Amino acid sequence: MSHLLLALDFGGTKLSAALLQDGESAWRGHRRVFSPSGSRAADDLRAMLQMSRDLLQSHSPAAIGVSFGGPVDFDSGTVRLSHHVPGWEEVPLREQLQQVLGAPAAVDNDANVAALGEQRFGAGKGYRHLLYITVSTGVGGGWILNGQPWRGAEGMAGEIGHTVVDPRGPQCLCGKRGCVERLASGPYMAQDARERLQQEPDKGQILRRLSDGSPDTITGKLLSEAAAAGDALAQEILDRGAWALGTGIGNAANLINPQRVVLGGGVTKSGERWWQRVRDTAATVTLPEVHVEIVPAVLGDDAPLWGAVALAEDLLKHGDS
Amino acid sequence: MSHLLLALDFGGTKLSAALLQDGESAWRGHRRVFSPSGSRAADDLRAMLQMSRDLLQSHSPAAIGVSFGGPVDFDSGTVRLSHHVPGWEEVPLREQLQQVLGAPAAVDNDANVAALGEQRFGAGKGYRHLLYITVSTGVGGGWILNGQPWRGAEGMAGEIGHTVVDPRGPQCLCGKRGCVERLASGPYMAQDARERLQQEPDKGQILRRLSDGSPDTITGKLLSEAAAAGDALAQEILDRGAWALGTGIGNAANLINPQRVVLGGGVTKSGERWWQRVRDTAATVTLPEVHVEIVPAVLGDDAPLWGAVALAEDLLKHGDS
Structure with missing residues (x-):
């Protein structure tokens, strides 16, 4: 058969x-x-x-x-x-x-x-309750609770990208201010970098060099490279993104208390500094009794x-x- | 038997x-x-x-x-x-x-x-997925998913009171800034009112009168009464609390997509203005595809x-x- x-x-x-x-x-x-x-x-x-x-x-x-x-x-x-x-x-x-x-x-x-793939075959193997988040052109999420996807009443669960973590933050396309996606996704971070380069001619020298003086070519990936090479402006923008994501994860952990959070997507390749800041922020936001491991996705x-x-x-x- | x-x-x-x-x-x-x-x-x-x-x-x-x-x-x-x-x-x-x-x-x-009580016998009857929140001396929550309490990996799920909605807000006893509980619970709102009365001698005349000039006697309940009687300072503080709660509910709805949110506790007796602001804020935060009814608890x-x-x-x- x-x-x-x-x-x-x-x-x-x-x-x-x-x-x-x-x-x-x-x-x-x-x-x-x-x-x-x-x-x-x-x-x-x-x-x-x-x-x-x-x-x-x-x-x-x-x-x-x-x-x-x-x-x-x-x-x-x-x-x-x-x-x-x-x-x-x-x-x-x-x-x-x-x-x-x-x-x-x-x-x-x-x-x-x-989320189900990572839970059955990847970074969530052996865990029954997890949140998978992809941090890429957008920030999306999927829950696995009791080993099965949690879809919500209308199939809309997992929208961590549009939880608000800074109501005085920049405006998102969704109409709100300070969504996780507005602060932590690649294209939005690149947009912020382009605006900062225009406003602050003395800053971001490494980023300017890496983009050959064409701000239009700046992507989330280039931002990560500039940050890794020591560009302070790029680091600042990535830090803020990592902070926003860490806050969103901490809030989600206080609400649902999963065992693991698995992060995938291009932005998660931004290096150890970014990961550390995501983890540190989430640990600050979660209550002392709430523990959550934040680990990289492995299935790409x-x-x-x-x-x-x-x-x-x-x-x-x-x-x- | x-x-x-x-x-x-x-x-x-x-x-x-x-x-x-x-x-x-x-x-x-x-x-x-x-x-x-x-x-x-x-x-x-x-x-x-x-x-x-x-x-x-x-x-x-x-x-x-x-x-x-x-x-x-x-x-x-x-x-x-x-x-x-x-x-x-x-x-x-x-x-x-x-x-x-x-x-x-x-x-x-x-x-x-x-939460289970309201779901089986109260405001959540007939709904399988809900979040119950008590807004009182603290802000606590309990999930019902698929008709059963969702407790989380360590039994800590439901802590909406310690989700962060304003990272630049006032400091909470938990160490963080701008938790829902810090902004929306009765004792914290009363504390903020006392401080504002001290700092702004021209404001809160109705609240001063209702507290017989003894700010120490101000409670969340008295604040609601002053707001209902038209005290602008009391209304401002309650509005901020309702905004914080509404934001926390909106975030929770985007994450889990429950059918209903049931609100109990003394602060929920703050009148129609408070309820409207909670509902309006939550509706702003939830994505257009996410719908959630916010209703009062009935079992007291x-x-x-x-x-x-x-x-x-x-x-x-x-x-x-």
Whole structure:
């Protein structure tokens, strides 16, 4: 009897598919393509099905797990929308995949699925209660409570990026001031750096040099490099981001008391100083009786695929369809 | 077969016991005594057992639910300590009650038990996911997720009072600045009012009159009365408290996406202006896709006793002991 698990990841810009034999720890096969600019939902779905058939050859999968980069109604398996690709509004993705590929499927948003991946196969292995946070172009989160994703009443749980940690802070696109995402995400930190360079001509010499005098090229990554090279302005902006994230984590820990917080995403590669400040801030905010370990994610870009494997495994275990 | 449920509430200053026939909605009997000042754990336990025997007469209870005003290890039924009464350090309360009263018991902290009470019998009836918050001498909270208390990895979940909403705000006893409790609890608001009256001799005329010129007599309750009578300074302080609570609720809703938030405690009797500001602030902080109803608790001081009934009911249902 086949126990092939098909794992699919509809990212904002990439489509990934992988095949695993249940119980094994290495992919049988793995495909990744970039979603061409201008592509629509139907194009992405077609490309994903093509990759799936390539991987499966003549075999049928026993179950399909799917990570989707946007809000999903888990119970019905319906995608609500994609922030990157048009045409995904109210698409019954689970239903479509089940019909075409002939196996039970489960679909959830990427934050929840990545959280599940890290908990089953990565930095959260052996822990039942954790918060996974990706700190990248945005700041998103997913909870695992009692070993399962906690999705909330409307599937919206985990939005740590839009918790407020500094009501007198800068304004976020969401309308509020001082959200974690406004202070700690890569693009917003880069924007702040560009503004500071313009306002303070004496500061940020290393950052100016690294950006070849073109502030437009500053990214979160370049900011980290400048900070590592000793640029005080870059360090200040990264410190503030780390403080905001640490405060958000401390608040979340006081509210829910998880065992671990797992951090992934590009900004987490900002070096030891950044990590130390996140941890120190969180430790200050949590009550003395509340303990939480903050550790780096280990699955990288494959976290959603591994989480999709966990979704597929659970389908087999529970016999859902 | 007896289905008498014994509900016990070890409050900070009061001891309450009540008896209910399983399935009925009115107490068979109800006792309450004040814990004499200077009493120790053993005294409180003796008084509680005396009340229990009075209520039970010759009958045996089928199960016992207990609310305790301090941290409890739910799994072992051990009280960690009381912030009010000495001698409660590491007391195996569940074990002791089971031996003396001859029935299975469950013990949890008052915030969790009150949350359960409101969810089963009060303002949260029919809702599976809620946050209960008491806004009184402190600000404490308890989660109900999937119809059961969410206690967290160390039994510390629900500490919304010590989430930070204004890092540049006034200092809290916990060491941090701008905790919800520092801004929204009765005693802290009263303290701020006293300081403002001293610093600003022209302000707070109504509040001064209501306190008969003795700032020491100002309490959260008096502050509410002054605000209701139009005192601008009292309104300002209450507004800030409501803003802090609303921000904390909004953050919690973005993180966990519960259906309802139920507010109890003396400060919630501060009038429509206070409620409106709590609700408006929370609505500003929550993402557009996150909806949360904020409603008043309905069980008042009896919330922990009703929650204790729910604990006892669950013992019968699950056959634990």
